[in-house]
Amino acid sequence: MNLAVVLVSPKTPGNIGSAARAMLNMGASDLRIVAPRCDHLDSQAVAMAVHAADLLRGARIYSTLREALADRDLSVGTSARLRADLPAPRHPALVRPLVRQAAAPALVFGPEETGLINSDLEQCQVTVRIPTGDYASLNLAQAVLLVCYEFLQGQDEPAPVTRKTATREEMEAMYGHLQETMHLIGYTDAVRARHTLRLWRAMLDRALMSSAESRLFRGFLRQVKWKVDDAAGRGTEAGPDRETRTTEAGEV
CATH class of the missing domain: 3.40.1280.10 (SPOUT methyltransferase, trefoil knot domain)
Structure with missing residues (x-):
């Protein structure tokens, strides 16, 4: 190992x-x-x-x-x-x-x-x-x-099937991106941010994401930012009835 x-x-x-x-x-x-x-x-x-x-x-x-x-x-x-x-x-x-x-x-x-x-x-x-x-x-x-x-x-047992998960650097970059998005949309503030991010870390770490899944999640976060920026440029609130820009799941 x-x-x-x-x-x-x-x-x-x-x-x-x-x-x-x-x-x-x-x-x-x-x-x-x-x-x-x-x-x-x-x-x-x-x-x-x-x-x-x-x-x-x-x-x-x-x-x-x-x-x-x-x-x-x-x-x-x-x-x-x-x-x-x-x-x-x-x-x-x-x-x-x-x-x-x-x-x-x-x-x-x-x-x-x-x-x-x-x-x-x-x-x-x-x-x-x-x-x-x-x-x-x-x-x-x-x-x-x-x-x-x-x-x-500790125990002589058959090795389980290996699943390649995202590296810690990929996950830390994703968490940094998540924190930026939470601030962007007002989901949290400077006082609550650390506690809130810890809860998200605990949940997402249990998922044992692959590299592709971490990129998928970050693609969603980029779409959120684009939607907010687009709404701000139009002087409107972001909503589901507005046209959205698609983001490929594998985009970094």
């Missing part, structure tokens, strides 16, 4: 090296690091990686989570807390079928002290929580090991 492990703003070299070792144990090899606060090739990181030193050296560094997820078609966040306006975390085993259906899934872990913040989790289609005892705080490498085990080694 082409599973990428994304570490967001890790603080200590030892944790990065240990996470790389955990990945190698479970058969993952694509390590991505977003805005690290330390040198991921520090001697402590290399020492903790042990036989995963080559995996560590091959890690890719990104400035933002959006860039790290751009080519992924499924992103799975990790969190031990319930968040307002965001779907509740699920047991990793329940998410395994989604991950195995994806062509390019990503598993996202937050900083050691805080975990992923809301703006990070917004970019993840689903969130998982590792079931623990009363003390729920896990070391970063422990979390990487456990969730990678669930996704890569």
Whole structure:
């Protein structure tokens, strides 16, 4: 499986090296690091990686989570807390079928002290929580090991039929387009926009859109903008009885 492990703003070299070792144990090899606060090739990181030193050296560094997820078609966040306006975390085993259906899934872990913040989790289609005892705080490498085990080694079962879904970059572009359209037609305002978009994200992410479907949706949004601009130019309100310009479903 082409599973990428994304570490967001890790603080200590030892944790990065240990996470790389955990990945190698479970058969993952694509390590991505977003805005690290330390040198991921520090001697402590290399020492903790042990036989995963080559995996560590091959890690890719990104400035933002959006860039790290751009080519992924499924992103799975990790969190031990319930968040307002965001779907509740699920047991990793329940998410395994989604991950195995994806062509390019990503598993996202937050900083050691805080975990992923809301703006990070917004970019993840689903969130998982590792079931623990009363003390729920896990070391970063422990979390990487456990969730990678669930996704890569947890159960020997036939691989389901793969369905190619839109990349996260395509979905983020679509959500930006949706937000612009909501403002254009007065569907929301600056105060409510973030909450409203979160609700739309939760609904549309569950659909696991293909690239063609995301383009279809954006074609609809372009038609809405054209209709509003046309009505404004005519000095009238947009209505169904006015002639409309057609937009091809596959237009970008």
